[in-house]
Each structure stands twice: as structure tokens, then as C-alpha cells.
Amino acid sequence: MRIALLWAAGDPGLYSNAGFDSLYRDVGHNNGNLAFVRGIKTVMQGDVTYYPWHTKPEVLNRDADIVVIPCANQLGAHTDLGPLAQSMAQLDVPIVAIGLGAQAKSMDLDVTLSEGTAAWLDMLIRNGERFGASNIYTRGPYTTAQIKKLTGKDVTTGGCPSQFINLEAGLGARIEADWKSRDVPRSIAVAGGHQAWGKIRTIEHQLVAMMMDPVYPGAYIVQSMGDMIKISRDLLAEIDPVVRERIRAHTVPHYSPEMFEAWCQRFARSYYDVPSWMDELRRHDLTIGARYHGCALAFQAGRMACTVTIDSRTRELCEQTGLPYVPAEELSGPLTRKTLKEKLKFDGAKYDDERSWRAGHLMAFLHENRIEPVPGLVALAQANTDVSLTPPAEEAAPLSATG
Secondary structure, eight states, X not given: OEEEEESSOSOOOSGGXXXXXXXXXXXXXXXXXXXXXXXXXXXXOSEEEEEOTTOOHHHHHHHOSEEEEEOOSOBSTTOOOHHHHHHHTTOOSOEEEEEEOBOOSOTTSOOOOOHHHHHHHHHHHHHHHHTTSOXXXXXXXXXXXXXXXXXXXXXXXXXXXXXXXXXXXXXXXXXXXXXXXXXXXXXXXXXXXXXXXXXGHHHHHHHHHHXXXXXXOOEEEOOSSHHHHHTTTTOGGGSXXXXXXXXXXXXXXXXXXXXXXXXXXXXXXXXSSHHHHHHHHTTSSEEEESOHHHHHHHHHTTOEEEEEEXXXXXXXXXXXXXXXXXXXXXXXXXXXXXXXXXXXXXXXXXXXXHHHHHHHHHHHHHHHTTOOBOHHXXXXXXXXXXXXXXXXXXXXXXXXXXX
């Protein structure tokens, strides 16, 4: 099976020597994209080749038996995928979209699509009907329901593929054991947000303060947008002074501009391949912040994580993967290592059983679309010790979620 995986590049190469523009382009303008792309690549058997999204349809028709799209939050008012819809409509091979998400300010609201993105969604559905398969695997029930409202069609409710980067069974039990092994977390990694996110600024100030422990220093790991990533690449001089000041105020407002530059060099980090990123997160007892994928990678490295949710997208991702979360508006009290330890409860056995169920669900989706899952995904699906387990609940409790 020749699988065309639509992504810029599989190997980042010597990215230490790469220019920022090429790095930023290759991660799809968000380093977190690396997580779900890696997850999708991990679970598929076959001859997988990376092709950029703008690859001409005649090339894909010639070289591929199936086209797999690693999806993010494409469904929302912020996208216009009209040109892509026109191009992909010319494909003569099956198209499979994995991880597709809808983004709105709240899960109580419906998404609105541009004409172009609506056409792209319709094109995907027609392709699936043409080849007799449910070819859209969403991030969760909210997205599935939104697609039903928009198109009248049923698609497969899934989750984020990043939960299957590490296919070893018993991952949740190991995370729980590590989390319970000490009274409070020592080193803390912050999944850094964005300077425009005033909703979490007070929270982030407290997290940054804990992260800067002199004995157990953590890391401030950025994913998006471009200016925020530049602080991790020693490129402050390339950031507009007004924006640079906003980033300083969002992170360490008590530091002078000169001290802020030193802080960035000491703590700000970004990663361009998943193994390096996970290896960093393995060093910290807790990863916490508003970036889901940064937290998800900590889980895959066997460490506790908690996402501070700010919209429908991040909440849906957490609910569908068992990753503990807390809505930003519910973190009003002072944050310390002790309060985080007391609030963050986690049932590793339940997480493991539900992840096993989700592995089986993804395995069935791959089979329906003629993609052979790797043996590790099959073994994980068979590791469920609770044979009566029903699909994980669509509504999960915040922060104290047990998976």
C-alpha cells in the first residue's frame, strides 16, 4: 500500500542550522502539529511517503494508492480551503482525514465555515462515499455533531492520534505511579500560550514563577505563533518591539527588556522533532499550560500533564484522549505545587483501559479505509482488561479527570 501522507517533511534534518522561515513553514506554523503527524505515521503500515499539501493531483494519482491528511482545527471561520478543495477533487484515489477538528469559542456554539472550507468538507465526504468508507476521523463528538449539522452526514468520532505515539500498554499506570511517588512536583514545564491570550495571563504568570525554580528549573516550551516561537530561537531582534513587549508582559512582566532577553535564552524552548521534545518533557514531573499537544507529548513520555483549556478545541481533545484538563476560568485561586498536587487526580488503570478501547476504535477505522494498522496498535487494542468497557464518556470532569 503506497500511502501519501500530506505533510511538509518527515525528517527535519539539521534544523539547528535552518532559517526560521523554513522551520516555521515545515511545522505548519505550529510545532504542536508534529505530535499528531507523528501519531498518524506511527499507527499505519505501508510505504508511507510525505508530500506537501500543494502537491499536484496528477502526482498523487500516479504515486499513491491512498492519500492520508493529518488534520487539525480546519473547520472554523479562520480557514478558507477553497483552492485545496478544487485540487483534491481531482484525486482518483481514496482520501482519509484523521484528527479533523472544529474550532469555536465554546462547545455551546456552532462553527461557521467559509465557502471554500465548506466545499473542502463536502469534497471529503463525497470521496468517502465514492469508495464506500467513513473516511473522516474527527477529534471528538463536538466536531462530529458540527459536521452533521453542516452536511447532514455521519462521520467517525475519534480523538487525537498523538495519544498513540507511544504504543506500550500500561502507560497510564506508569504515569500514576510516577505522579504519586513524591509529595509535590519538582521540575515543571509550561506549555506556553500566546501573548494575546489575556484569559490565561494571570495563570501563566504563576506557572512561570513555579517553572523558574533555582534547584529544579523547568522550561517554557512554545508552539505558536511565529513571534512567540522566535523568543526560543534567539531572534528577539526580529520581533516588532510592540509585540516583543507584549510577550514580556505575558511571561515575566517584572523583568526589564534586557533581563527578558536573558530569561528567553535560559528558559524558552521549541522543538522540531517529536523524540527530542518528549525527551525534554521526560525530565519534568509535570507539564501544564494551554497547549494541548505539548501536554499530550508529556503523557507519551510517561509524565503527568494538565491542559488549561481555553476553547472548544482544547477541551474536546482532552475529553477524547483522557488527558487531565481544567478550564481556565476555574483556576482563580493561587497556584502552587501543593495545590496542583491536591487537585490533579489521575486513575491510570482507567486511562489504560479507555486508551485500549480507543486503539481498537482507530484500528477499525483504518481497516475500513484499507490501511493496515501496525502490530503495536493491535496489541494495545487487545490490552483492555475491562471487557465490559463502553466507549469513554463524551463529557469528562475537569482537572480531576481520571482518564
